Amino acid sequence: MDRKKFLKTGLAGMGTIVAIPTLLTSCSNDDDNNTTDSNTCSSSPSETAGPFPIMTPADLVRENIIGNRAGIPLLIKFTIQNTNNNCASLQGVFVDIWQCDAKGNYSEYSGQLDGDFTSEDFLRGRQTTDANGNASFISIYPGWYPGRTPHLHVEVKNSSGGSLLITQVSFPDDISNTVYATTEYNGVADTNNSNDGIVESANLADSVTGNITDGYTLNKIIKVAG
Numbered sequence: 001m002d003r004k005k006f007l008k009t010g011l012a013g014m015g016t017i018v019a020i021p022t023l024l025t026s027c028s029n030d031d032d033n034n035t036t037d038s039n040t041c042s043s044s045p046s047e048t049a050g051p052f053p054i055m056t057p058a059d060l061v062r063e064n065i066i067g068n069r070a071g072i073p074l075l076i077k078f079t080i081q082n083t084n085n086n087c088a089s090l091q092g093v094f095v096d097i098w099q100c101d102a103k104g105n106y107s108e109y110s111g112q113l114d115g116d117f118t119s120e121d122f123l124r125g126r127q128t129t130d131a132n133g134n135a136s137f138i139s140i141y142p143g144w145y146p147g148r149t150p151h152l153h154v155e156v157k158n159s160s161g162g163s164l165l166i167t168q169v170s171f172p173d174d175i176s177n178t179v180y181a182t183t184e185y186n187g188v189a190d191t192n193n194s195n196d197g198i199v200e201s202a203n204l205a206d207s208v209t210g211n212i213t214d215g216y217t218l219n220k221i222i223k224v225a226g
Contacts, residue, residue, distance in 0.1 A: 041087040044223045045200045047168040050153055052106035057096040057126040057155075064138040067122030071102035071140030071184050073215030080133045080156055082226035089133030090226045093164065094157040097137055098124045102184040104145035113145060141171075141179045141216060144189035149196040150176045151203075156224050164224040170199045175208050175216070182212055 054060070076097065082090040100106050101123055103114055108124070110116040123142075127135035144150045152169040173192045180188050193199065210216035 041081075041083050042223065043083050043225055044165060044167050044221075045202050046165060047153075047198060047203065049155070049166050050168075052098065052100075052109050053153070054096050054098045054124045054126075054155070055108050057094070057124070060121060060125050061127070062125045063127060063136060065097065065123050065125035066138065066140055067107070067120065069101045069122045069140055071143070072179050072182065072212055074139045074141045075215065075217045076137040076139055076152065077217065077219050078129075078135050078154070079219075079221045080129050080135065080226075081221060081223045082133075083223050084225050087223060089129075089131070090224065091129055091131050091133060092159055093129050093224075093226065094126055094159070094161070095129060095135040096124075096126050096155040096157065097139075098153045099139065099142040099151075100145060102140060102143040103186060104143045141176075143185055144176070144180070144191070147191055149173075149191050149193050149199060150189060151199060154222065156222060158226070164226060165222065167222060168199055168203050169205055169218070169220050170196070170203050171205055171218075172208055179212060179216075 078095055080090045080093055080095065081087040098106065105112040105114050105117055107117045107120040107122045110118050123139060125137055127137065129135045142150050142152060150171045153166075154169060155166045156164045158164055170193050173194075176192075177188055179185060193201075193204065205218045205220050207219045208216055
């Protein structure tokens with residue numbers, strides 16, 4: 001991610017989060033050159049979109065998806081690779097993301113833990129991959145809800161809107177436990193990666209670095225048949 005772009009567009013509207021992530025503002029173009037997460041070139045696991053998929057991603061083209069939510073800052077950096085081309089970077093595809101807030105609520109739906117959020121669209125967005133297959137989002141560390149390990153939902157679509165993959169990305173249990181000890185969250189999750197029943201080990205983020213003061217950066221390579 002370009003550092004100047006992050007400083008210009010990423011910090012706007014971030015007054016509701018717990019801390020401005022000074023760690024994240026130090027990112028450079030070198031961070032975008034991720035290596036593959038495996039020696040093999042096969043598609044990432046396909047996972048359910050869940051009960052709260054993003055409804056109108058074309059209306060939510062934005063890098064900063066925080067909205068009015070509070071939580072520990074999280075910079076999400078995806079690299080999309082094409083298994084039909086020896087896992088070369090895949091340019092010009094849509095990356096849609098949706099996640100719950102610090103209390104486990106999703107926007108755009110009713111029947112949430114804390115009420116009806118049908119009129120809101122926080123923590124949802126779309127970006128298009130660049131020449132290096134990269135797409136990034138400024139968010140908060142997701143909370144949890146009963147029966148699920150902390151996770152993000154991701155869908156990759158081609159330029160015509162056809163779905164290439166729906167998947168999920170989970171977080172290291174130790175980092176989640178550290179985050180959930182802070183005041184914005186609901187304490188330690190009741191489900192972790194080992195007993196989630198949905199995500200596979202391949203769904204785990206490639207790296208999550210940072211701290212609760214400065215925020216975290218998540219990197220994940222997602223492989224699709226482009």
